[in-house]
Structures are given as structure tokens and as C-alpha cells.
Amino acid sequence: MLKVMLCVPHLLACVGDTDGADAAVGATSRVIADSSGSATRAALTWAIGRNALARSEFETAYRAFRQMFDSDGEPIHFVVSHRAIADLAWAGARSSHIDEVRPLVASIGRQLGSNPPVRLRLLRHQALALTTTTHLAERHHRLAVFDPAGDQWPMERARARLHYGEWLRRVRRPAEARTQLTAALEVFDRLGAAPYAQIARAELRAAGVTGSPGTTAVFGLDSLTAQERQIVSMAASGLTNPEIGQRLNLSPRTIASHLYNVYPKLGVSRRHQLRDLLGDAPA
Secondary structure: OHHHHHHHHHHHHHHOOHHHHHHHHHHHHHHHOOOOOHHHHHHHHHHHHHHHHHOOOHHHHHHHHHOOEOOOOOEOOOOOOHHHHHHHHHHHHHOOOHHHHHHHHHHHHHHOOOOOOHHHHHHHHHHHHHHOOOOHHHHHHHHHHHOHHHHHOHHHHHHHHHHHHHHHHHOOOHHHHHHHHHHHHHHHHHHOOHHHHHHHHHHHHHOOOOOOHHHHOOHHHHOOOHHHHHHHHHHHOOOOHHHHHHHHOOOHHHHHHHHHHHHHHHOOOOOOHHHHHHHHOOO
8 A cells, every 4th residue: 555655646646637747745744754664755755856856846856756866875775775866866957966966876776786777877877967067968868769678668768869969969869869859759648747758848949840749750760861861771671781781891790880879860779660760751
């Protein structure tokens, strides 16, 4: 029963019912009183922070997420707290605490070790991408977005796409930004995540989308060179890298490198997705 009660405010915040989430937090708090364990307290604090995110109250969200870790980044609960690392990073980056949250996220990331569970590894990349100011930011964005293992957590994958799209827009790569933001928006709309959909739509407008976001699916194709489009077309038709290389007089490794660089522009992570993308593109 308690686990269900703890899930309710998270779900309500996700769909934008922030008043309902507040009520659910209050009801759960009265049930657990002072007798709860660290996992329960962490989950409830996480819900409070996520509800603040849904309201775009990043300062309030940061204060909540910050309570899930001590001054050295040690979690109050070793599972629940670590799952909030990307939320902590986002709230810190969007409030006035970026200088504080950057070393904190780095410390938490080190605690997870060299081989954390897949979900935590992806969330760590998302958090590091949000707090890194060097050239490594894009590497972390790409690792958070394009690892196929992340498909099993669609909301977190969409959040990673949203953040990557925001970053791409800021570094003046609007075509790639639109691709990531459109993919994120599709998931947010499908899951009913209204607060995040609103952010994605605002970012799309800032990236130059004036019509329906659904019309932006092929913007990434427009950003490709003629050779890249040729390689994508061949790969979508089912040709292997050696077969494409033979036709274009290029090595299979060069073909693989082209596809690796093209995937983020198109918002895909797997080869078979190219066929669907090309099928939706205008002739």
C-alpha cells in the first residue's frame, strides 16, 4: 500500500496535476509520520522535487533533491537517491546552483563506480551532460540518448533527448536540435507528460519551428550532405557497410563512421530506424 502511495505523487506530477501531487504528498506524509525508513523518505522527497520541476520551480526542486544527498554526495538511500541524479543536475543547472551541483554530480558519479546498473549509467551520463561545460558535454548527451538499452525507460530517454536538444540549440545546431526535441515531444505527448511537452514545444519554437512539431521529422535529413544522404539511403535499403563501401569506393570503417555521425542528426539509435525515417521523408 505504501509503495502505491509513494508512486501517486510522482505520476500526478508527471502529467501536470501539481495540486493533486501536493495532496498526495501530504496524505503520504501523514501515513508515514516519523516512522519511515530512508527509502521512503527519499522517495517522498524525490516526489516533492519532481512536482516542483513540473511547475518549473527549479530553485524549490533543487532544494528538495539536495536533501537526498549529504554534503559529500553520499545518498540518504543508495538506490532511490541515485535515481534522482539527473533531476538534481537539471534543477541545479536551471537555478543558481550550477557551481555547487557540478562537483556534487561528479562525486555522485564516482560513487557509482565503473560498471553501475544500466539505468544508473544512463542517468549519470544525463546528469554529467547537464553540468559539464567542456567539449565532453556532447559525449555524455550522446551516450544518454543513443544507447539502445535506454529504450526500456522511455520517459528518461525522452528527457535525455530534451536536454540534448536544448544543448544543440544553444550551440547553434538548430536542425539537429529540432530532431531531438521532436522525438522527445512525441514521447511526452504519448505518455501524457504535459509539463515536459510544454518545455519541448517552447524549445522547438526557439529552434525555429513555427508550425506543427510533427512536420519537423525530416529536418535532420535536410542537414545531411549529399554523400551522407546516399549512405543513409543505402543503409535503409538493407545494404551492409561493406556493400555500401564497395559501391561508393569507401572502406566499411568509413561508412560506419559516417553512420555514427549521422544518427544524432536524425534522432535515431539503430540502423533499422532509418527505413522508417526514409519512408516518412518527402521524395
